[in-house]
Amino acid sequence: MTATVDWSAAVWAGILAGLISFLLYLFLVPAIVGSGNAWAMMRYIASIPMGPDVLAPPATFEASMMLAALAVHFVLAIFMALVIAFVLHRGGTILGVLGGAVFGLIFYLINYYSMTLWFPHLFAMSHWTVIAIHVVFGALAGGIYEWLELEPGERVQAAS
Secondary structure (H helix, E strand, O other), X not given: OOOOOOHHHHHHHHHHHHHXXXXXXXXXXXXXXXXXXXXXXXXXXXXXXXXXXHHOOOOOXXXXXHHHHHHHHHHHHHHHHHHHHHHHOOOHHHHHHHXXXXXXXXXXXXXXXXXXXXXXXXXXXXOHHHHHXXXXXXXXXXXXXXXXXOOHHHXXXXXX
């Protein structure tokens, strides 16, 4: 029997891990970096679709900026969780968490050392807290996927 990916579990893993990492970006990074401004990080994320003009001060809440940041963050979170699930599915919880953490680090390297070719202003986000949040995201996405994943026989039973 061929092992198949539970795509629904992968999407939910991306959403849940994405939510936790979004909250960490919103509250933890400003507290540790000392900027004290949660909106600055959101503006960096929103600058991908909106351009660098969204970075101009003041870094306050703006609905269009927040919607853009949420859209970019969750599209990337779901995509990354799908990749993690595809590579690590059926490996068990420990492999999901540890392998997911490694993939989180790989995604950080891809995000900040290739995307900065098109969005050079994102290089300002290369702080250790951002690396840590990527690793936490990957570990959560891998672990949540393994926790939610249904085995092929369970899918048949759940459908009937």
